[in-house]
Amino acid sequence: MYQYSRRYSGPLEAVILDLAGTCVDFGSRAPILAFQKLFADLDIELSETQARGPMGTEKREHIAQLLALPEIAQQWQARFGHWPSDTDISRLYETFVPVQLKTIQDRTELINGALALQDYCVAANIALAANTGYSRAMAEAVLPSIHTQGLHFSSVVCATEVPRGRPWPHMSLQNALELGVSTLQACVKVDDTGTGIEEGLNAGMWTVAVATSGNAVGLDLDDWQQLSRAEQGVLRRRAYQTLATSGAHYVIDSIADLPATLTLIQHRLTQGEKP
Template identity: 60%
Template sequence: MYRYSRSYVGPVQAVILDLAGTCIDFGSLAPIQAFLKLFMDEGLEITEAEARGPMGTEKREHIRQLLAMPRIAQAWSEIHGAAPHEDDIERLYQAFLPLQTAAIAERSELISGALELQEFAHNHGIRLGVNTGYSREMFEVMLPALERQGFQPQSIVCATEVPLGRPAPYMSLRGMIELGAQAVQACVKVDDTATGIEEGLNAGMWTVAVVASGNALGLSEEQFFSLSEVERSQRIAVARSKMAQSGAHYVIDSIADLPRVIQCIQEQLQLGVCP
């Protein structure tokens, strides 16, 4: 029988990846496109910074948090003659679904390093899973593209399939169970949002924050590499500082750097160091 131990000294057993901004959709742009269009259709223009604020949460909750922002709430009241309420949230969510589905279909390309990470995990006996603020229906839209590119996670958990989405730990814990990991200390949660890092911390796992490809920078791959080397370094430094505040154990540019970090975590575990 397995016995829980704070001083776990075994190997890394599972890695749980966020999707958009972490292993697909460089810059995490699909949700942003959908949220900007959603509110534009209501006659209310929101900024990209506002749209990114609740990133990582389940999408209905994302809408709720946007409507709770003072500027947006006031603008909504001026347009609609009343403060936003639950019926508005549900109506917006239903309108959001086709917008998000269309955006996802256009932005399901793997981020460089994803397939190499998958091979690294396979070669080291590490099981690889994903979780996401997308619903199962949204995920199914991107699944054929992931399969065509050769990406095949062994666990997929969507925010609508657990009691609470991020920052609650339930998606990570369900992923851990599906992947057969026997200790939270043996699991690594990787995400490009502070909310996703908090999810991993709440689950008791090692956490790795991704900056260059994700929400903290918010640039497409083309925009990112069009920057001068100096400006790119400066913007990455700002994003790293921001994500370091999430409490992540490690901060990396992209999942291309993750195998090295996993090896560092393995060394820590062998010394009896736990998250």
Template identity: 45%
Template sequence: MNSQATSGHNAAIKRPCLGPVQAVVFDWAGTLVDFGSFAPTQVLIDAFAGFAISVSMAEARLPMGLAKWDHIKALGQQPGVAQRWQEQHGHAMSDADVDALYAAFLPLQIEKVAQYSDPIPDAVRVLEHLRSRGIRIGSCSGYPRVVMDKLLPHAAALGLKVEHAVATDDLKAGGRPGPWMALANVIELGIRDVRACIKVDDTVPGIEEGLAAGMWTVGLSLSGNEAGLSLDEYRQLSEAERALRREAASTKLAQAGAHYLIDTIADLPAVIDAIAERLQRGEQP
């Protein structure tokens, strides 16, 4: 009798999710808004400069996707930055120093986030497309709540509206690369199966987040942190230059485990169709 009950339980666990796609959970900077993801990186550079430490854009981008306190700590642990901090301040960066940097960073980020956060081309159109298909729209971010409270009304005024948004400090469990923010969207939106969800992100921690939550993952190769291009720079690239940028970013996101890679959110509807077909065939993330 016990054996039969266990067998039935296992059969239920293994039952495939046959679709359709129920929800898409988006990142914000570099995914929905802020082509090239400059708001978090430039403000971090400015914050470090206030402590007499120069940080390059390439250095600032390496930990992108983490919660901002964790991002600052990881940035300070990079060998070059750590050496400059030691030389300038006479000691290794401590958690108290991270606290001080974060305290300087946060008001700058609140002040400047809207300045950088225009919708990425076609983002509004794609979200309307999802609504027309009955697909729920969630989101999460490495930004803390005080920054999201500035960003969300700005984006909504420009036509970019989501059903739910989770900030990195909303949950006791923490942020990326753990699954918690993505799963908080699943709970809030009433999604019945995480296997029918898609996580869209431009960073490695964001892809890892979606995988940890049991979702399909889509990496953005050219609109976000990995390529690090402004919209004007992106438009001015030759096809050969664009291909080189795409290859470098795609390689990193693919190594993180992304199921699909696209240039920008404009290409997402075709991927949703492909995932829906795979779900109908019984395939799982």
């Protein structure tokens, strides 16, 4: 009996980046600030750790998951006399959107290394794309600034534009369709959240998690830089450990380290390895 083993050993074709915490908004602060304001205005206490739990998911789903937390649901019941309902989720989402748009517009600066990554991809003929848990309106609050700063994507997919957001693979698959890639093994998904890494894994892609610039540390760049090396080391190790459990093929500090990682992945592809 014979078995046929099929291996791809060609070039990388696409890199798909998350937005907040990956290529813009060091610390992924914009979503957190919006969620905390949303609940504070209702006199409901929401910690940053709680707010960050569902990070990476579509924002209405994020709100639903927050309201499902027992400590949040109990506060809601005490405040309004009933447990959170689907109608409550929809109303909260409508209130959340303008708050989120404001915080996004305030945090559009590219993370260091984004333009160098683009140069690497252009030289290697690798398409650069993005997907996000933001809606299209939210994405449009940041994309013009991204373009003005010199970063350009060949495809941008939002969670509200596919049947299901992360951790389902639909956004990455839609990116791949729009880019016209020949095989998913030639794609790399880069994200700062476990659910974003799951998305890439579920799509059959290589995955790279960014630790210090994103959700796992969660600090603004200025706050991060004010820490001592020892303090940074503690937070970095904790973030690496958290993201390693997501199944990411690689964990790096930020996209400044991504070109070197892409070179390693390309070598593994040449050897016929699969994600």
